[in-house]
Amino acid sequence: MAEIVYGFGSSHGPLLSTAPEKWDLRAQADMENPAHPFRGEFYNYEELKELRKDENLGAQNQLSVREGRHARNQKHMDALAEKVAEVDPDIIVVVGDDQHEWFQDDIQPTFTVFHGDEVINTALDQEKVKTMQPGLAISMRANHPDVDHAYPVPSALSRAIIEQAIEDEFDIATSSEHPTNEKGLIGVGHAVGFIYRRILHDKPVPVVPILLNTFFPPNQPTPRRCYKFGQSIGRAIQGWNGDKKVAICASGGISHFVIDEDFDNRMLKAMIERDEDAIFNEPNAMFRSGTSETKNWITVAGILSQTSLEMDLLDYVPCYRTEAGTGNAMAFATWT
Numbered sequence: 001m002a003e004i005v006y007g008f009g010s011s012h013g014p015l016l017s018t019a020p021e022k023w024d025l026r027a028q029a030d031m032e033n034p035a036h037p038f039r040g041e042f043y044n045y046e047e048l049k050e051l052r053k054d055e056n057l058g059a060q061n062q063l064s065v066r067e068g069r070h071a072r073n074q075k076h077m078d079a080l081a082e083k084v085a086e087v088d089p090d091i092i093v094v095v096g097d098d099q100h101e102w103f104q105d106d107i108q109p110t111f112t113v114f115h116g117d118e119v120i121n122t123a124l125d126q127e128k129v130k131t132m133q134p135g136l137a138i139s140m141r142a143n144h145p146d147v148d149h150a151y152p153v154p155s156a157l158s159r160a161i162i163e164q165a166i167e168d169e170f171d172i173a174t175s176s177e178h179p180t181n182e183k184g185l186i187g188v189g190h191a192v193g194f195i196y197r198r199i200l201h202d203k204p205v206p207v208v209p210i211l212l213n214t215f216f217p218p219n220q221p222t223p224r225r226c227y228k229f230g231q232s233i234g235r236a237i238q239g240w241n242g243d244k245k246v247a248i249c250a251s252g253g254i255s256h257f258v259i260d261e262d263f264d265n266r267m268l269k270a271m272i273e274r275d276e277d278a279i280f281n282e283p284n285a286m287f288r289s290g291t292s293e294t295k296n297w298i299t300v301a302g303i304l305s306q307t308s309l310e311m312d313l314l315d316y317v318p319c320y321r322t323e324a325g326t327g328n329a330m331a332f333a334t335w336t
C-alpha cells in the first residue's frame, strides 16, 4: 500500500524571489488598488493606511527589517528543499490554486485533479515577461525554467484520488491534457511551477497536481469543504495499492496582499492543533485575493489529518512592503 511519509507547506509569492530593496516594485500597484480585501471588507490604500495606523507598520517596512525577513525566507526554502531531497518521496501530491492559468472565466472548476501522464513546466516566455510589471516579471523568472521541463504524473494515483472523491460525493473536475492557446500548450501554473523550481530544483519527481479555485467568485470552496476534500484525498492515497512513499505539499499563502497576522496565526494554530471547528468556523469572506491560498494549506491539513504526522511551523514571516500593511506573509511548515 502507499504510505504518506511527509508533508510540507511553502508560500510561493513574488516577494520570495525579489531582493528586499525592490519590494517597492509592487507598492505602487497597492496604492492604486481601489479595493483591498481585509477582514471581510474592501478598502482603498488611504483607507487601509488610516485603519491600520496604530499598528505602526511603517517600522516593519524598513530595509533592515526586510533584509532579515528575506534571509529567513531563503533559509527555510533551502531547508525544505534539503528535507524533501532527504525524504526522497516517490510521489508528491501538490495542492495549489489556479490563478487564470489553466482555467479562465469561460470555465472555472472548484476542484481539479490532473491525471495525464506528464505535466510540463514551460520555459520562461520572454515576450510575456516584457509586458508584465517588473514586480510580477520577477516571479515569472522564478517559476519557469529556461527550457520546457516535463514531469511524470503517477496517473494511477490521480485516478484513485478521483474515484475516492466521487465515492465521497465530491463532484470534482478532472483534466488529462494541458489546455492550449495561440502559443501552444499552457504549462502548469505558478503554484506547481514554484515548487518544481525552488524546492525540487527541477528534479523530475512524479507529481499529482491538485488545483483549487480559491480566487474567483462565485464558486470558491469553503474552508470546511477544502478540509473534507483533503480527507478524501488522504483516504485515497492510503487505500491505493501502489507501493510508494508519498509526500504532500501545500503551495501558497498565507495572507496577502494585505497582511493579517491575527488571521494567519489563528489558521496556522488551528491546523497545528487539528482544531476542525476553528477551521470550519472561519468565514469564507476572510479568504479573498492571495489570502485565499490558505485553503491550499487547509486541504493539505485535511489530507494529513488522516495520518499521525504532526505539523511543525518552521517560521512565519510577515513581509511588509508598505505602511498600510500590504505585502505577503510567508509560512513554512513540515508534517513529520
Ligand SMILES: [Fe+2]
Pocket: 012, 013, 099, 190, 191, 252, 253, 293
Ligand atoms: Fe499564488
